[in-house]
Structures are given as structure tokens and as C-alpha cells.
Amino acid sequence: MASSKDSAGAGAGVVVLFPFMAHGHMNPFLDLARLLSTRYPSFSFILLTTSGNLPHLSRHHLPPSIRLVGLPFRPTDHGLPPDADTTFALPQHLVTRFNHAVQDSLPTPFRDYLATLLASDSPLLCLITDMFLAWTALIAEELGVFHATFYTSGPYAMSIYNSIWINLPHADGRDGDDDEIAVPGVPGVTVRRCQLAPNMRSAESMPDHPNCRFMRRQDECYRHSRAFLWNTAEAIEKPFLDLWAKSMGKPVFAVGPLFAAARGLGKVVDDGGIAAECLAWLERQAPRSVVYVSFGSQNWLPPEEAAELAAALERQARPFLWAAPAANQAPPPAAMRQGIGMVVRGWVPQTAILGNPAVGAFVSHGGWNSTLESLGFGVPVVFRPIGAEQFCNEKLVVEVLRAGAATAAGAKTAEVLEEVMGDGERGREVRRRSKEIAAALAAAVAEGNSGGDGIGESLRALDEFMRLASRGR
Known part of the structure; x- marks a missing residue:
């Protein structure tokens, strides 16, 4: 540079x-x-x-x-x-x-x-x-x-x-x-x-x-x-x-977006092999088939809602990668079936995940870093805001930029995901806008x-x- x-x-x-x-x-x-x-x-x-x-x-x-x-x-x-x-x-x-x-x-x-x-x-x-x-x-x-x-x-x-x-x-x-x-x-x-x-x-x-x-x-x-x-x-x-x-x-x-401007400038942190594990799992999935789920570093869903979302994704046979830096951020083990989803308890390489072609949508709390990274990779966001300015970020992306979707709790999120990731008119439009915005953000840096x-x-x-x-x- x-x-x-x-x-x-x-x-x-x-x-x-x-x-x-x-x-x-x-x-x-x-x-x-x-x-x-x-x-x-x-x-x-x-x-x-x-x-x-x-x-x-x-x-x-x-x-x-x-x-x-x-x-x-x-x-x-x-x-x-x-x-x-x-x-x-x-x-x-x-x-x-x-x-x-x-x-x-x-x-x-x-x-x-x-x-x-x-x-x-x-x-x-x-x-x-x-x-x-x-x-x-x-x-x-x-x-x-x-x-x-x-x-x-x-x-x-x-x-x-x-x-x-x-x-x-x-x-x-x-x-x-x-x-x-x-x-x-x-x-x-x-x-x-x-x-x-x-x-x-x-x-x-x-x-x-x-x-x-x-x-x-x-x-x-x-x-x-x-x-x-x-x-x-x-x-x-x-x-x-x-x-x-x-x-x-x-x-x-x-x-x-600074994550993109500074990409490749020595951001290596020892994660104990988590990055390799996540990326290897993604490589086994079909293009645009995976839901990435993360609520950042200080937000968590109520346990019953996390369990409901995990169960709904499994009913749809929708593969998901769920990042949970803190122990109380993930669905309880009883809510999981073997082989459908991967829950990672620790820090994950979020930008590498969002940049992987297997990822088709991001269920997010709507923190600004996560929102920018999702927009930067052209991945539609399905918002489940929890606090702070996350509700305003949802409003920007959904109402102004038209590159994501709002959702309610639990199983409703899975329904919105199917619409956003599907081949209907709304899904195609959200993905088109996401790609346009990704190109504009790349040009900015x-x-x-x-x-x-x-x-x-x-x-x-x-x-x-x-x-x-x-x-x-």
C-alpha cells in the first residue's frame, strides 16, 4: 500500500x-x-x-x-x-x-x-x-x-x-x-x-x-x-x-470500512485452531447454503430463544455455523442434533467466514462491525437486535439500504431466512442490493x-x- x-x-x-x-x-x-x-x-x-x-x-x-x-x-x-x-x-x-x-x-x-x-x-x-x-x-x-x-x-x-x-x-x-x-x-x-x-x-x-x-x-x-x-x-x-x-x-x-482497508496488514491472532476448523467445515457445504449466526462479544439470546432458533434451522435442514465467544451465547446442547449445525465456543475468523462462498446469510445482533463486514462481503443480514444502537443499524440496512431483513424471535427468524435465501423476488432483491453495496464499499478503500x-x-x-x-x- x-x-x-x-x-x-x-x-x-x-x-x-x-x-x-x-x-x-x-x-x-x-x-x-x-x-x-x-x-x-x-x-x-x-x-x-x-x-x-x-x-x-x-x-x-x-x-x-x-x-x-x-x-x-x-x-x-x-x-x-x-x-x-x-x-x-x-x-x-x-x-x-x-x-x-x-x-x-x-x-x-x-x-x-x-x-x-x-x-x-x-x-x-x-x-x-x-x-x-x-x-x-x-x-x-x-x-x-x-x-x-x-x-x-x-x-x-x-x-x-x-x-x-x-x-x-x-x-x-x-x-x-x-x-x-x-x-x-x-x-x-x-x-x-x-x-x-x-x-x-x-x-x-x-x-x-x-x-x-x-x-x-x-x-x-x-x-x-x-x-x-x-x-x-x-x-x-x-x-x-x-x-x-x-x-x-x-x-x-x-x-x-476499516476491516477492508486494513485487510492483510498482519492481523494474525493465535486462536487454538478454531479458524482452520470453521473454514474446513464450510468447505464441505454447498455454495450459499449456510447460515452464519453470531451475536457479537457481549450480547446473547435468552436460552429458550436460542434453542428455538437452532431447532427451527434443523427442521429446515439448514446448515448453520453458530459463533459463541461466551458460554451463554450458544443454544443448549440438548437443542442440537448431530451433523446439521456447528457451534463454536470461542473467537472465530468472522471476515473469513463471511467471505466464504458457502455462507448465504448472517443472523446478527446488528453491531456495527458485524453489519459493515456483512455489507462488505455482500452477505444479507437477518437482524435480531438486542441493545445499544443495533436497532438503528437494522433500520439503516433494512429500510434505507434494502440489503437485509428484520425479524422477530426464535422460529420466526428461520422463516425470514428462508425468504432471504430463497429464489423469490424478495430474496433476489436483497442479494442484488447486498452485492451493489459490497462493490461500493470495496471501491471506497x-x-x-x-x-x-x-x-x-x-x-x-x-x-x-x-x-x-x-x-x-
């Missing part, structure tokens, strides 16, 4: 990247760091995290220009389990507590570390921090550091998600599932009450809900940021990128020739951001 160092208009410098402590946030930050280190080889990069996350991140193959640094964080000081260095497998009420623990305990060590860097000989070019670490923008402003916020979700979903939590427009005394609710600040967009995450619905009469307070504080802080990076592409979300830029009055850069001609819009945006950061330091 060609370096764009010269186009940045700067010499060597240091870029600090600080992801939120959740796998769905750390992974795109790793991709961003790899991509930047390849395009800007004269720069050095610091990936900041908490000390408890260093062993996990150290397992990734990172180039020498990326250094890991840990900040002190003691989960037990905040009523969290001792191993709660990330949100992995935490129940929702503890995820909220984790968010507040990070916001309360990390600013002081973060400020101290940044001050140490500023006192060193290497010039600090910029600070890129996570959308859930917006308080870092105030500290950067105080110390005179160029600060950018990196959103690991898309602007369509986050515009809706932030607005709902900050404004609570559904607290109108009604409770019908199909009530249409206008989203303040997002013109032309409405949501049905049933499309709200469960904890959103419970906050109807609770303006002091912890999530409300957290999101309002985020909104106040990231307005001090000087630029916004998004793990998305203009090809699928340009109107909402433009809306965000207009509402914030700051430049916005779509630099994704396409590399030009040695002269830079034909570079994809997302790589061009990343270079524009680096030029801006270089001028602003």
Missing part, C-alpha cells in the same frame, strides 16, 4: 489512539492504527488502553511503529468483577456502571500521560479517541493538543441513538409499539417505539437514567473535538455524514497506483484528515 506521508505536509510525529475498552471498539482502532502506520511510516503510533487490556492487545501482530501503553484501572474499585477490563460478557446494568467507572477514574492518569508525552522530544501530532471517551476532548483542548473523535459506529445510527437518549422524545405518555416518533435533529427520520432498545423504552419517565446522563455528558464534551472520523463510507451514509458536519460545525471524515490515481474516497478522506491534523498541531 502506498505511503501518503508527503501529502500530510509534516515530518515525523506521534499519533495517540485511545479506544474504549470493548472488543467492538478496540478492533476498528487496531485496524485504523495498522492502516495509518502503513500509509505514514515515518510517524510513530501509541495505542492507549488500560493495563488489564495489554495482554489481549499484545496477542495481535502489530508493526514496530505501534506501541501499547496501559493506564491504571481497577474494576473492583467500582463494584465490577476483577476481570472486567472490557465490557465482554457484562450484563447491561454493569456495562452502564463500567462506562461511568471509566469516565470517573481515567481522566487523571490520562492527563498525566499526555503531559509526559508533550514534555518529550517527539512532536505530538494528534490524539484520536473513542466516541465513548469524549471527556478526552476537554483535556486535549486544555493542553493544546489536536483532538479527533473516532466513531466506531455509523452516523445514521448514532444520530438517532444520541438524539433519543438526550431528548427522550418517546416520553409522551403513549405506549403503542407502532407509534411513530420523530427524532429531534434528524430531519425526515422517525422510529417506531418497538424499534427502541429495551433500556431506552424503560427510560420514558426517567430523565436521570444513567444512560441519559452519560450521553448528555458525551454530547457536551465531543463538541470540543476538532474533527470526527467515522468507520463508514460516503457510499452508504453521505447524507448523515453531512448532517453531522453541519450540526457540529466541524470537519467529518468517513474512513471505512481501493488503493490507487503509485501516482495516487484512483484512490478510494475513504483513503482520500484519511489523508485529508492527516493533513488537517498536521496543520493544527
Whole structure:
């Protein structure tokens, strides 16, 4: 991949990247760091995290220009389990507590570390921090550091998600599932009450809900940021990128999909042979016949629903590969028959699975990484959202992009899958749109020739951001 160092208009410098402590946030930050280190080889990069996350991140193959640094964080000081260095497998009420623990305990060590860097000989070019670490923008402003916020979700979903939590427009005394609710600040967009995450619905009469307070504080802080990076592409979300830029009055850069932009840049992690096992199983299946099922790293179906879905897939003789990083994410063994499906209890090579021709559809919670990866490989998504902004991602893909399907629980999912994977009109249309979007996303991160001609819009945006950061330091 060609370096764009010269186009940045700067010499060597240091870029600090600080992801939120959740796998769905750390992974795109790793991709961003790899991509930047390849395009800007004269720069050095610091990936900041908490000390408890260093062993996990150290397992990734990172180039020498990326250094890991840990900040002190003691989960037990905040009523969290001792191993709660990330949100992995935490129940929702503890995820909220984790968010507040990070916001309360990390600013002081973060400020101290940044001050140490500023006192060193290497010039600090910029600070890129996570959308859930917006308080870092105030500290950067105080110390005179160029600060950018990196959103690991898309602007369509986050515009809706932030607005709902900050404004609570559904607290109108009604409770019908199909009530249409206008989203303040997002013109032309409405949501049905049933499309709200469960904890959103419970906050109807609770303006002091912890999530409300957290999101309002985020909104106040990231307005001090000087630029916004998004793990998305203009090809699928340009109107909402433009809306965000207009509402914030700051430049916005779509630099994704990062999983595709950073593909092949040393992302090898020892998985104990799981990858080979999954791919060997897929090679024995017919093209476009397999349902891939995964609900990410911190979501799980109720056991009875997981069992119902597994049983329905088996009744249809539909082969499935079910990824379950946490033990409570998979269907119980009693629900399984030998030979129809494969349940993998551990981390799987998701992009390699989605890129395999045997996979015909993806049953997903609708987290943004999973959604982007599915769109990037042209695999239709059947959504079963569970929380956070997943309901908004479903709305984007199903209603705006028309490249997936919404579903209800259990056996209903299997019925929707048959329609999406079948040869009827709806299935053909969803697959056609999925392939069109996959081509557009591939073009967004396409590399030009040695002269830079034909570079994809997302790589061009990343270079524009680096030029801006270089001028602003």
C-alpha cells in the first residue's frame, strides 16, 4: 500500500489512539492504527488502553511503529468483577456502571500521560479517541493538543441513538409499539417505539437514567473535538455524514470500512485452531447454503430463544455455523442434533467466514462491525437486535439500504431466512442490493497506483484528515 506521508505536509510525529475498552471498539482502532502506520511510516503510533487490556492487545501482530501503553484501572474499585477490563460478557446494568467507572477514574492518569508525552522530544501530532471517551476532548483542548473523535459506529445510527437518549422524545405518555416518533435533529427520520432498545423504552419517565446522563455528558464534551472520523463510507451514509458536519460545525471524515482497508496488514491472532476448523467445515457445504449466526462479544439470546432458533434451522435442514465467544451465547446442547449445525465456543475468523462462498446469510445482533463486514462481503443480514444502537443499524440496512431483513424471535427468524435465501423476488432483491453495496464499499478503500490515481474516497478522506491534523498541531 502506498505511503501518503508527503501529502500530510509534516515530518515525523506521534499519533495517540485511545479506544474504549470493548472488543467492538478496540478492533476498528487496531485496524485504523495498522492502516495509518502503513500509509505514514515515518510517524510513530501509541495505542492507549488500560493495563488489564495489554495482554489481549499484545496477542495481535502489530508493526514496530505501534506501541501499547496501559493506564491504571481497577474494576473492583467500582463494584465490577476483577476481570472486567472490557465490557465482554457484562450484563447491561454493569456495562452502564463500567462506562461511568471509566469516565470517573481515567481522566487523571490520562492527563498525566499526555503531559509526559508533550514534555518529550517527539512532536505530538494528534490524539484520536473513542466516541465513548469524549471527556478526552476537554483535556486535549486544555493542553493544546489536536483532538479527533473516532466513531466506531455509523452516523445514521448514532444520530438517532444520541438524539433519543438526550431528548427522550418517546416520553409522551403513549405506549403503542407502532407509534411513530420523530427524532429531534434528524430531519425526515422517525422510529417506531418497538424499534427502541429495551433500556431506552424503560427510560420514558426517567430523565436521570444513567444512560441519559452519560450521553448528555458525551454530547457536551465531543463538541470540543476538532474533527470526527467515522468507520463508514460516503457510499452508504453521505447524507448523515453531512448532517453531522453541519450540526457540529466541524470537519467529518468517513474512513471505512476499516476491516477492508486494513485487510492483510498482519492481523494474525493465535486462536487454538478454531479458524482452520470453521473454514474446513464450510468447505464441505454447498455454495450459499449456510447460515452464519453470531451475536457479537457481549450480547446473547435468552436460552429458550436460542434453542428455538437452532431447532427451527434443523427442521429446515439448514446448515448453520453458530459463533459463541461466551458460554451463554450458544443454544443448549440438548437443542442440537448431530451433523446439521456447528457451534463454536470461542473467537472465530468472522471476515473469513463471511467471505466464504458457502455462507448465504448472517443472523446478527446488528453491531456495527458485524453489519459493515456483512455489507462488505455482500452477505444479507437477518437482524435480531438486542441493545445499544443495533436497532438503528437494522433500520439503516433494512429500510434505507434494502440489503437485509428484520425479524422477530426464535422460529420466526428461520422463516425470514428462508425468504432471504430463497429464489423469490424478495430474496433476489436483497442479494442484488447486498452485492451493489459490497462493490461500493470495496471501491471506497481501493488503493490507487503509485501516482495516487484512483484512490478510494475513504483513503482520500484519511489523508485529508492527516493533513488537517498536521496543520493544527
